[in-house]
Amino acid sequence: MxxxxxxxxxLIDLSGTVIHDDDASLxxxxxxxxxxxxxxxxxxxxxxxxxxPCAAGWRRTGIDTRDDEVWTSLGAVNALLRAKGGGGGGGGxxxxxxxxxxxxxxxxxxxxxxDSVVVAFAPARFDYGALNAAFRVLMDRPFVATHRAxxxxxxxxxxSLGPGPFVAALEHATGRTAEIMGxxxxxxxxxxxxxxGSDARDQEGVVAVIGDDVQSDLGDGAIELGFWxxxxxxxxxxxxxxxxxxIRPPDEICDSFSSFVESLLDK
Numbered sequence: 001m002x003x004x005x006x007x008x009x010x011l012i013d014l015s016g017t018v019i020h021d022d023d024a025s026l027x028x029x030x031x032x033x034x035x036x037x038x039x040x041x042x043x044x045x046x047x048x049x050x051x052x053p054c055a056a057g058w059r060r061t062g063i064d065t066r067d068d069e070v071w072t073s074l075g076a077v078n079a080l081l082r083a084k085g086g087g088g089g090g091g092g093x094x095x096x097x098x099x100x101x102x103x104x105x106x107x108x109x110x111x112x113x114x115d116s117v118v119v120a121f122a123p124a125r126f127d128y129g130a131l132n133a134a135f136r137v138l139m140d141r142p143f144v145a146t147h148r149a150x151x152x153x154x155x156x157x158x159x160s161l162g163p164g165p166f167v168a169a170l171e172h173a174t175g176r177t178a179e180i181m182g183x184x185x186x187x188x189x190x191x192x193x194x195x196x197g198s199d200a201r202d203q204e205g206v207v208a209v210i211g212d213d214v215q216s217d218l219g220d221g222a223i224e225l226g227f228w229x230x231x232x233x234x235x236x237x238x239x240x241x242x243x244x245x246x247i248r249p250p251d252e253i254c255d256s257f258s259s260f261v262e263s264l265l266d267k
Contacts, residue, residue: 001252001253004228005206005228006204006206007037007208008203008204008205008206009039009205010032010039010208010210011042011210012041012042012257013041013042013043013209015043015152016213017210017211017232028258031261032261032264034265035261038196038197040069040192040196041069041070042070042192071188071191073147073188077118077120080144080181114137114141115141115142116141116143116144117134117137117141117142117143117170118144118145119144121146123160126163131166131170135170135174142179143176143177143179144180145163146181147162147164147180148163148167148216149162149213150162150164150165150216151164151236153235186221189209189221189222189227206227206228207225207228208228208229208230209222209229209230210230212237214229214244214250215247217231218230218231218250228251228252229251230250230251231250232254232256232257232260233254233255234255234257
């Protein structure tokens with residue numbers, strides 16, 4: 001693999017990268033601040049806190065995060081819906097809401113004035129009734145999804161279905177294409193980078209994106225923007241992921257996020 005260039009800002013996936021079965025990475029945020037590089041955490045999950053930012057929720061998991069350091073897919077969706085004049089910030093109704101959301105679709109009354117359909121990671125709501133109601137609402141409403149991940153790592157160590165297959169089902173049924181505002185999309189990355197300040201954006205070096213899924217974390221927007229793509233062997237990583245057919249290999253592979261940070265500190 002090529003030699004790592006100077007890193008000016010790491011963008012770090014939380015689930016499976018920082019948070020995984022071995023919790024050695026949890027205190028690493030403090031060590032990361034010892035580097036000169038500003039950083040941001042990113043996630044498709046919000047642990048019990050509605051709306052961005054969700055640093056308080058992640059702090060309860062043991063990660064030392066600050067309010068401006070955590071960016072989520074739902075935060076990007078909120079911003080998008082506000083720009084469209086629809087829901088956002090909990091103000092609008094949406095079909096298939098994320099876990100913990102106060103907004104819920106009534107399967108018995110799909111004709112209620114929903115202004116959009118948002119599909120996020122909501123395992124308990126991916127049933128026929130909710131998806132059929134979303135299908136009916138979708139005929140003339142905005143269709144937004146947080147991401148197309150096919151599978152996340154589950155609490156039992158196995159893989160389980162993510163929202164991607166359900167997004168694909170609704171797209172197939174309606175002929176519509178969801179607007180994706182997840183953590184691997186170019187628009188999401190650009191939104192996060194805009195918060196780093198001009199000094200960080202203009203300094204020499206590259207932005208690094210670090211994750212445990214070579215396709216969902218390190219694909220799409222990260223490739224388009226020329227980020228240094230770092231795959232860690234934790235979380236949902238499985239041997240051989242980086243050599244699967246159709247996958248663009250990462251620029252760097254590390255055993256863990258902790259080892260990546262230690263290597264930054266050694267330089």
